[in-house]
Amino acid sequence: MSDRILDFLRRRKSDGPCVVVDLDIVRENYAAFAGALPDTSVFYAAKANPAPEILNLLAELGSSFDCASVGEIEMVLATGADASRISYGNTIKKERDIARAYALGVRLFAVDSVEEVEKIARAAAGARVFCRVLCDGVGAEWPLSRKFGCEPAMASDVLEHAHRLGLEAYGVSFHVGSQQANLGAWDLALAMAADVFGEMSRRGIELKMVNMGGGFPTRYLKDVPGVPSYGEAIFQSLTRHFGNRLPATIIEPGRGMVGNAGVIEAEVVLISRKSAEDPIRWVYLDIGKFHGLAETMDEAIRYPIRTPKDGDQTAPCVLAGPTCDSVDVLYEKTPYELPLSLAIGDKVLIEACGAYTTTYSTVGFNGFAPLASHVI
């Protein structure tokens, strides 16, 4: 929690919940990633928070960008960054979107199937492609589904197909799962990447790049390893599996780059009980699942919350959002400890909200405006 954010909130005139992102923290995070893996290119995952001020800062610092759509590509180009710093990292693209990205100068594309390779061969002749490989995600707070990536055995066929169609079979990518606290996860994935390199080499095609994806955690309630620990573990694994022929490498931090840079200020709308004997209070905020806190889904992410009554005696409560929607409950299975003295009208600060909040907000469910955002 930075003093700059607290200052901003003290002075702001506007009403309603908002997120405030401190660019100084983003700058520190970028430096940490760049320093921990000096030979690796940082591609910021724009989807985590594509606020223009954040993209501008990262462009200025020298970051590259992982984009999920033509919309995101256009946002990045608006910073003045060259298209050579963009990876179109979505494995699911319309052929006409590939063509638009190519026309905008993008030359690096993700694939995980021969069907996608064929679209790229038609719409982006000669471009570089990397194949995403399935990875089991053990240790991640949000293990990924099998939505992205293919089995390693198929990856070689996909890349060979790309080569045959005149594309540059450039490398492989994986994603170890979001908020990954297990340093060993990258080692398993890199072993698998090295296997694909070996198989491709046997087929006469030399891959050059490993995209190690995202998954770098931000600190919520539990401590997580620091970026230097990740850097060291990853470098050791790279050396172990690739020897002295290290490939070019990419990382795609999103949450790790901006998560801890943002704070949401919200207001307590109601505190009540369901019956006279109810041991648990219900605390309703003016923000919930539909206006920024979607990642509380299944109570996956447990945000640290500060109140003006911190230090007073606490008791468990169910925490919920303001909409007329029964799924708009943040923490119920594991109630949240909050001060008994917390009162209606109190402002609370929800920490580590810089990533996956503004973009997950609905357009205005229940007539409440989307999450307001201030980048300072």
Place this chain on the structure above:
Amino acid sequence: MSDRILDFLRRRKSDGPCVVVDLDIVRENYAAFAGALPDTSVFYAAKANPAPEILNLLAELGSSFDCASVGEIEMVLATGADASRISYGNTIKKERDIARAYALGVRLFAVDSVEEVEKIARAAAGARVFCRVLCDGVGAEWPLSRKFGCEPAMASDVLEHAHRLGLEAYGVSFHVGSQQANLGAWDLALAMAADVFGEMSRRGIELKMVNMGGGFPTRYLKDVPGVPSYGEAIFQSLTRHFGNRLPATIIEPGRGMVGNAGVIEAEVVLISRKSAEDPIRWVYLDIGKFHGLAETMDEAIRYPIRTPKDGDQTAPCVLAGPTCDSVDVLYEKTPYELPLSLAIGDKVLIEACGAYTTTYSTVGFNGFAPLASHVI
């Protein structure tokens, strides 16, 4: 699926996924609710789809409105409807929002706690309040959490408190759960409502109104009872529990009013497999959980999907959205049967998408625009 919608889609020039809502079907649905329960006031739950054309039509037809926020109240007032036709049905309201609603002419408010009653007594002197009572929701496809409502025993205390503070203790409300196919659910809830009326009468306060909420289903893949069956069952229960002193009654259809009036047109972006031996295809659409199909969460709602290849041999597939987010998968636990001949670039029609699609859409996650909406 109406011919008007198919005609519109055939002629539209714009690109990308969209929902098209046919006002003729909304008109029919309103007539069905009004006809099935002629002595009951229909309060359309604006949150289901607050498109101005829908609100205008319903205002013209004589509907009243259930609003979740000042934002929705303003949308309804923009139709020209009088504030006397509005219920501020959210039990979680900021005191300054209550004051704004009161200033706009709203005089009917939902509560489920003494804390909320006190806000209303301060900000909306003399207004009518109804107390929402917890209801177990057995038989609903989406049983509600305990987020809204209080135990019946507490409801009487809440209403008595309102009376004591100069508000009109007007009645009770309940919600049997969304997409409720069990006609008996209303009977249990009405029995409970009658108990509260009896208890209040013993305390010298005569309640006048029962708000029977929403929950009326729309047809997805399974057949559901028609509106007349609901009307008949509810009328019988009212008579059974209230005898010849029937209270004023309100229903709040949302999904039941607009669900079957809307169709989403989407495009197949990619069809692929995870390995050469994978028995299941992955079919990726250009719309998913973050741009309109949020109600596929936990695969709760299974939308009917039409393809240009219907009639051809089918096989199961996993259906997913276009974003770089692993939770953006629509049907995986129970794969969806789609034609084997379905191809990349085919357009599919997702039926019964008139409710809870546009408003659940994110502001632009992954750089994809929010769901486009056309009301015809």
